[in-house]
Each structure stands twice: as C-alpha cells, then as structure tokens.
Amino acid sequence: MEFEHISVLPNEVIEGLNIKPDGIYVDCTLGGAGHSSRIAERLSEKGHLIGIDQDDDAIKAATQRLSQYKCKIDIVHSNFKDLEQVLNDLNIEFVDGFLFDLGVSSYQLDEAERGFSYMHDAELDMRMDTTAKFSAYNVVNEYDEEKLNYIFKTYGEERWAKRIAQFIVQYRREKPIETTGQLVDIIRRAIPAAVRKKATGHPAKRIFQAIRIEVNNELGILEETFHTAVNHLNSGGRIAVITFHSLEDRITKNAFKEMARGCICPPHLPICVCHHKAQIKLCGKAIKPSMEEMEKNSRSKSAKLRIAERL
Incomplete structure (x- = not known):
C-alpha cells in the first residue's frame, strides 16, 4: 500500500513557522513528508531539513518524496522523545523551527494489518x-x-x-x-x-x-520534548504543534503557557526575586482548519495548531 497522508493545516503551518531560506528546520513527525516537502521547497541550498519518524514505511516514502529538493536533508529513524540525541548526533545546537504533527497518520489507520x-x-x-x-x-x-x-x-x-x-x-x-x-x-x-x-x-x-x-506513550513524552525543542531554538525561531484531541492540546497549551511565563514569585512578594525569564511568546490563539479543509478532509475536524516563538 502506498504511503498516503493528507497534511492538516498545511498553509497555516508554513506561515506559522516563518521559514528562513537558509534556516534549519526539524519535522519531528515526518510521516510521508507532506509538511516537510513544503518546508523543503522554501529552503535554499544552505538550508537544512531534519525529519524524524519511527515508522519504516514513513521513512521510505519521505526519502523518495524529498529527494527532489536542493536543501540538505537528514532523515532519522527515531522517536521524537530522543530529540536531544538526534540533534547531538547531527552536531546541531540551535535550529530555526520545530514541527510536531501529533497522532496517527491516515496511512497507519488505513493499512489494516497495522491494527490501528x-x-x-x-x-x-x-x-x-x-x-x-x-x-x-x-x-x-x-x-x-x-x-x-x-x-x-x-x-x-x-x-x-x-x-x-x-x-x-x-x-x-x-x-x-x-x-x-x-x-x-x-x-x-x-x-x-x-x-x-x-x-x-x-x-x-x-x-x-x-x-x-x-x-x-504518546502523551508521556510531550511536555519534556517541547521543553527540549524550545531549548534548541534560535531567538526568533518557532515551534508549531498540531494536536487532534483534548489531552494532547491541553498538554501543549499548558507547556507553552509555562514557558511563556516570566516571574514565578508568590504574588504577595513586593519585588521579583526569582529572576525567572520567559522563554517564548505565544503567536496568537489555537488555529483550527477552515470549513473547506474540514469538508475535504474529515480527519482534520479535531485539529488545532499552536505556535510559539523563542525570545
């Protein structure tokens, strides 16, 4: 069966990542490279795309689909919970954008023998x-x-x-x-x-x-991985997360809120003594698919996109 997956909120993701032609971007849920191909076509020869996925079928499909682009591309068979190790192995300290498209792909759902x-x-x-x-x-x-x-x-x-x-x-x-x-x-x-x-x-x-x-272990690895990603963002770099159910979205929302918070001193203190600094700023509210997209792709109906920028 050919690996097919309709990317959700594709235009909104690209706009939200605010892609720099010479930047470094990490698609932590590569899948069939639907989002990654849109990132890659906006990157120059100096740009660098890293795709991470734990599904062998996704790796094969993405490798073929991304072969046409001129930017540097590294595809890694791993789970995004190991993001720190993936970046270390590639000798990369800071990047310009991370994308997380959570949940299960259309291909995995439709391929009967996978049991999803x-x-x-x-x-x-x-x-x-x-x-x-x-x-x-x-x-x-x-x-x-x-x-x-x-x-x-x-x-x-x-x-x-x-x-x-x-x-x-x-x-x-x-x-x-x-x-x-x-x-x-x-x-x-x-x-x-x-x-x-x-x-x-x-x-x-x-x-x-x-x-x-x-x-x-889809939920257990999210919060820690979001913190890891933000720690590796350049100033002005962005993290974009697409969720498909309330639990994922709640974890994402709370993690972003925590990292966007400045002073964490008790409210009764007259001055700040914690010196805690916000790491990110939120780029608006959660974005939902348009009616047109939901009509074309019913699996997009529950999707929400949240974006934050590194300070």
Whole structure:
C-alpha cells in the first residue's frame, strides 16, 4: 500500500513557522513528508531539513518524496522523545523551527494489518515503531481491570470505561483477545444498546485511541520534548504543534503557557526575586482548519495548531 497522508493545516503551518531560506528546520513527525516537502521547497541550498519518524514505511516514502529538493536533508529513524540525541548526533545546537504533527497518520489507520483501525479486522498491534515489542495485544491481554479502566477513562475519555474493562477481563478468562474485530465486538456488547443507538460515532473509537496512546506513550513524552525543542531554538525561531484531541492540546497549551511565563514569585512578594525569564511568546490563539479543509478532509475536524516563538 502506498504511503498516503493528507497534511492538516498545511498553509497555516508554513506561515506559522516563518521559514528562513537558509534556516534549519526539524519535522519531528515526518510521516510521508507532506509538511516537510513544503518546508523543503522554501529552503535554499544552505538550508537544512531534519525529519524524524519511527515508522519504516514513513521513512521510505519521505526519502523518495524529498529527494527532489536542493536543501540538505537528514532523515532519522527515531522517536521524537530522543530529540536531544538526534540533534547531538547531527552536531546541531540551535535550529530555526520545530514541527510536531501529533497522532496517527491516515496511512497507519488505513493499512489494516497495522491494527490501528476499528474499521478493519486485524491483529492487535498499534505500534508506530514496528520494531518495538510492546503492542496493543499486551495492553488488552495483560493489563488488569483497574489499569484498563484508567487508560480508557484518561486517554479515551470514555464514559463506559469501567464496564468495557470488565467485559475485556471477563472475555480473556476463556481465551486471549487477538484481533481488532474481537475487541470491537466486546466493546459493542459492553455499551448498552440504547446508548449505541443514540451515539453518532463508532463505539470503539475512544477505546482504540486510548490503547494507541498507551502503546506508543504518546502523551508521556510531550511536555519534556517541547521543553527540549524550545531549548534548541534560535531567538526568533518557532515551534508549531498540531494536536487532534483534548489531552494532547491541553498538554501543549499548558507547556507553552509555562514557558511563556516570566516571574514565578508568590504574588504577595513586593519585588521579583526569582529572576525567572520567559522563554517564548505565544503567536496568537489555537488555529483550527477552515470549513473547506474540514469538508475535504474529515480527519482534520479535531485539529488545532499552536505556535510559539523563542525570545
């Protein structure tokens, strides 16, 4: 299957990064190079693009797509949680822009055998890095009821988290849950029929999201990585983050707010004694896709883009 992914908020990202032709830019979620190709075409021969991804299929697709551009390009097979190491290995201290396009790609969702989708029956997988040993199978079959309930409620914001966790534990007493189809069937039976009839979305959507986040530690690595990125930004450099659900956006918003804050002294002190300096300034409010983009790409509906600039 060809790696295809429709980039979300493409024009807004390029405008937000305020690209310098001779600058250094890091796409921390390279994917099929949709955003990166737009960055690369604006870079000169002195410009430098670094793309990071943990998905082998994305690496192959991006390498081919970016081969036509004149700027220097480094593509790294890694997780952006290792951003510090990636920059060190490339002997780069400061860059002019970072991009994070969070979540799962259209390709990963549509490729049935990757096990990300509740629309296709496949082995329980959901690994963004296919070399990793820990998968959705481990979560579904090895986590106890309390832990399943926690991730369903926290990462999926699922109203029926406890009941779904109970049904999963009860089912696997007889045999392991091995496929997405089995899991979807269990989720359907756990949610009362009257609730399913009134619901507009797929009953398994939130549970699959929660498991995917757990498997890939998607939320646990965000805040620290944002701080790492800002520490490596040149003055005037920018960080752009696209989120797709409220948990990602909340972490991004709070991390940006913290780094944009100056004095952190208790309010009762008459003068500042902390000497804490703001690292960034926020570039406006969160940007959402236009109605036209949402009509063309339904997966963009929940997207938000936040941008900040290094002081």
